Amino acid sequence: MDDGQDAGDERAESAATPGREPLPRTAALPILPLAPWQRAEQAAEDQEPASPEPATEPAHPDTANLDLADQGSSSLGTSTGGLPQLSPDAGPETRALPLAQALEREKVKESAQDLEKLLLGAKRTMRRREAAAAAGISLLSARKLWRALGFPNLGDDDVAFTEVDLEALRTIVGNVRSSVLTEEAAVSITRSIGQMTDRMVVWQIEALVEDMVQNQGVSDPEARRRLVDRLPDLVDPLEKLLVYSWRRQLNAAVHRLGVRAETGLASSEEGRDGSEDDAPLPLARAVGFADLVSYTSLSRRMNERTLAQTVQRFENKCAEIISIGGGRLVKTIGDEVLFIAETPQAGAQISLTLATEFANDDFLPKARVSIVWGRILSRLGDVYGPTVNLASRLTALADPGTVWTDSVTAGTLEGDDRFVLDPQPTTQVRGFGDINPVVLSMGEGAGLVLD
Incomplete structure (x- = not known):
């Protein structure tokens, strides 16, 4: 059964219950299902005789959260970090995360999003067909290059590519069109970059995690969480070192070829x-x-x-x-x-x-x-x-x-x-x-x- 039907059933039950006003309808927001502890409270109320309640003014949306916060500091002040103690009979839905842990996860998520903006260099605005068309190539040709770089398969509706991705695609295609590279050579060189950088970043991440575990005394999961906050300061230095090393290695290879x-x-x-x-x-x-x-x-x-x-x-x-x-x-x-x-x-x-x-x-x-x-x-x-x-x-x-x-x-x-x-x-x-x-x-x- 879908969420809309669940919500409809709950509205019907609410309207049929004596002494209870039907839930208000809005044009913009759907009626949300009740939380597990709210369903438990409602079931208890349904078993009691209906009694008249004093009229109250409807709560303003901006004050509703404040009221909930006040309740959290008093009646909900339990060992679960602000969430009510629930009956084990209520099922697995009631196993909520402690508030502090939930906030910490949200913080990590925000840090990861900020890091993505820094690394990708632009906002994701294009689907795969749009990126291929903007580069002037077929989707099949674009997918060859993306797979060579190690990108996962994406659906037609996934907005995954940025202007930076488009510029990289145009660079590779431009070398083929100008006959600097054949298509086979372009795919092979692209694959070399994808595989080497994939191994390199895994190596670097593991080295940083190991360093924090050994020298800061934190657990492996905690070190990985902290790394998300630490990486922004390392991106530019590591990128410069990568380009420097690549140029030196290329020069050494040319030296071996010639001298x-x-x-x-x-x-x-x-x-x-x-x-x-x-x-x-x-x-x-x-x-x-x-x-x-x-x-x-x-x-x-x-x-x-x-x-x-x-x-x-x-x-x-x-x-x-x-x-x-x-x-x-x-x-x-x-x-x-x-x-x-x-x-x-x-x-x-x-x-x-x-x-x-x-x-x-x-x-x-x-x-x-x-x-x-x-x-x-x-x-x-x-x-x-x-x-x-x-x-x-x-x-x-x-x-x-x-x-x-x-x-x-x-x-x-x-x-x-x-x-x-x-x-x-x-x-x-x-x-x-x-x-x-x-x-x-x-x-x-x-x-x-x-x-």
Whole structure:
């Protein structure tokens, strides 16, 4: 039964009750259903004989709330923060929130709305078809770009887009129309931005929440509530840092493409005869994995805070070593990192430093590490190919605290005093058949110098 029928039934009951005036009608406002405690009071009155009541002047709308407030300070002054104590028989509808908690939730809601205005930069005024039409593209094309950015599906009637959204859409479309980008490239680049920023903001929020939990002594839910009030002061600084970092990273990538191209080409065929499975792939890179030993069993015995500290320390140390060695951290998968380097020598130094640092760390367990030189395909920020798969298989075979490689990679490192090569018995590796693994150790020299 709908609300209108409920209200009609209540008006009918009111009119049929002797001694009670019918509820007033208005043209602007509907008759609201009675609250649970009002229904209970009405039921009690219906059981009593009707008695004449003194005439009273109708309450002015502006004074009605004041009257209720006065009652709340006297007859409704209960332990529920101003709400009446209700009978358990009245059902779940009577389980009202304490007034203080309700006000706090309203405050958080208002803070979130203020933050949205700051972040979106304009008011939501357009539906999806209107935004697509204003950008001069079909809804299908617009949805491709919105999905690439990670936006959820929206209905035709949802007013969700701002002038800032429209400007962003026009920017992407303009690059396609001017032939700066193909549509496929535009979608791929847009997806890279959407996925990276999505991961980035989740990381930043969790870092801020963890900081408040540890240093302010508040609970996790309370820290998340406070963060809504704290974020407005951080938006501009974080945005500037993001743009700065992106420009620096892009410059570093261009530097690798240009200045280091000669070095990469010179070493791209080291130890290879062109018959390898990965020969058709475009990039010659050293691919490495580092995997924490017994992480799964250790994580079962850790509380939430210790587990978070372990993962964070592991990833921070990996990122630092890989960066100092001139490599790139491709991704972190729980207790494992995947990285690449431009030469087998750089990859070997990074691998050995990772194994040594984790072996000497009092907080983290040892790591199994591998490094393989070969050709890869780089797409969507990730790397693919047989070289990646072989490096992953060797990591699983390595002993804790050691670095394993294959005979091809070992051949490129032979004669370099910085490395010691210890061939192992032939081993069958799933997907590769028999291979000749080699244990890699540090030779002469200090290796990577960490600050």
